[in-house]
Amino acid sequence: MMDGISALRVLASERTDQVLITHMTANYDWSRLNPPATELDLHLGGAMGKASSLGLGIALARPDVDVWVLDGDGSLLMNLGTLVTVATSAPKNFIHFVYQNDAYDTTGGQPVPNAGHIDYPAMAKGAGYPSAFFVDNVEDFQNRIKAILAAPRPTLVALKVASLGHRPPPGTPKGLDSMQRITALLAQRPEPRL
Amino acid sequence: MAEVASSLRAEGVVDELKKCGVTHVVWLPDTESKYMYDAIQAEPGITLVPICREGEGPAICLGLLMGGKSPVLLIQNTGFFESGDAIRGICLDMDLPLLMMIGYRGYEPSGKPMIDSAGAFTEPMLKTWGIPYHLVDDDSHTPRIGQAFAEAREKSHPVAVLIGREYQ
Numbered sequence: 001m002m003d004g005i006s007a008l009r010v011l012a013s014e015r016t017d018q019v020l021i022t023h024m025t026a027n028y029d030w031s032r033l034n035p036p037a038t039e040l041d042l043h044l045g046g047a048m049g050k051a052s053s054l055g056l057g058i059a060l061a062r063p064d065v066d067v068w069v070l071d072g073d074g075s076l077l078m079n080l081g082t083l084v085t086v087a088t089s090a091p092k093n094f095i096h097f098v099y100q101n102d103a104y105d106t107t108g109g110q111p112v113p114n115a116g117h118i119d120y121p122a123m124a125k126g127a128g129y130p131s132a133f134f135v136d137n138v139e140d141f142q143n144r145i146k147a148i149l150a151a152p153r154p155t156l157v158a159l160k161v162a163s164l165g166h167r168p169p170p171g172t173p174k175g176l177d178s179m180q181r182i183t184a185l186l187a188q189r190p191e192p193r194l
Numbered sequence: 195m196a197e198v199a200s201s202l203r204a205e206g207v208v209d210e211l212k213k214c215g216v217t218h219v220v221w222l223p224d225t226e227s228k229y230m231y232d233a234i235q236a237e238p239g240i241t242l243v244p245i246c247r248e249g250e251g252p253a254i255c256l257g258l259l260m261g262g263k264s265p266v267l268l269i270q271n272t273g274f275f276e277s278g279d280a281i282r283g284i285c286l287d288m289d290l291p292l293l294m295m296i297g298y299r300g301y302e303p304s305g306k307p308m309i310d311s312a313g314a315f316t317e318p319m320l321k322t323w324g325i326p327y328h329l330v331d332d333d334s335h336t337p338r339i340g341q342a343f344a345e346a347r348e349k350s351h352p353v354a355v356l357i358g359r360e361y362q
Contacts, residue, residue: 050283
């Protein structure tokens with residue numbers, strides 16, 4: 001099991017110009033990283049597990065832009081059909097990280113149904129993701145991150161992290177501003193002719 | 195809304211979507227839309243994005259809009275009810291200029307009271323949420339789709355068209 005912040009530092013070290021959608025507890029941890037968020041970060045607060053759906057829409061609209069989604073396990077469980085929806089559209093620019101803390105931290109740390117016994121990579125592979133990984137050790141994550149990012153996509157990566165056991169303070173606020181900013185930034189990037 | 199319709203051709207609806215510059219139809223099939231599926235599949239300028247549950251649709255449409263595309267959401271009223279929190283949290287809270295084409299299951303063109311609760315609750319629900327809507331149940335109504343699309347863009351707000359009969 002990893003400390004969430006340490007796991008996210010590994011991700012942050014590989015981050016370049018990807019759009020990043022954060023959700024729930026992962027948003028709080030991401031907001032504590034130093035350096036903090038970039039202008040391509042969007043926190044989708046609430047929305048009952050739809051971070052991956054939002055990321056899919058961006059990925060389909062802009063195949064030239066890599067999209068990372070930092071989902072929660074409780075959030076994914078609210079929207080499990082998304083795995084099949086993503087696999088059907090099969091975006092080659094989409095990586096779906098799942099913050100697997102086996103708990104609903106944002107409501108106080110209650111366990112998710114069947115906590116500790118859910119195999120998210122198996123679900124993703126079963127849905128049709130060509131690549132899926134499970135990581136529960138920071139050093140191992142550091143060693144594998146480049147291979148994980150280079151694997152055929154869409155990719156799911158379950159990050160086994162410790163639950164906070166309580167509600168996190170607010171992270172980056174959900175924002176209409178973020179949506180408008182990223183929309184404008186994407187519009188400024190020339191879209192290659194396919 | 196008591197007109198007796200003659201027909202609603204799926205090709206005519208797709209033509210109207212093309213005129214609007216629609217790029218993606220985010221869609222979950224309903225009992226009335228088989229011909230619509232065929233017509234969209236036959237149109238190379240529009241990408242069909244199939245979803246597993248209607249609540250995914252608003253968020254996918256938001257992402258497509260952020261990426262500069264022009265999606266519409268095509269679902270049935272039962273799916274509209276199911277996707278309630280996504281419509282609240284994404285379409286309304288984020289001022290999404292989204293055209294939602296909603297199959298009007300239970301609609302009674304004769305004006306008789308609707309027996310099917312899916313039909314009976316559709317317009318009251320849209321009114322409660324402040325989502326403007328327009329009925330399309332005949333080929334002569336298809337320009338309303340373009341008007342609703344433009345209305346959504348102008349108001350930066352979701353607008354619905356209610357599809358009152360089976361596509362042919």
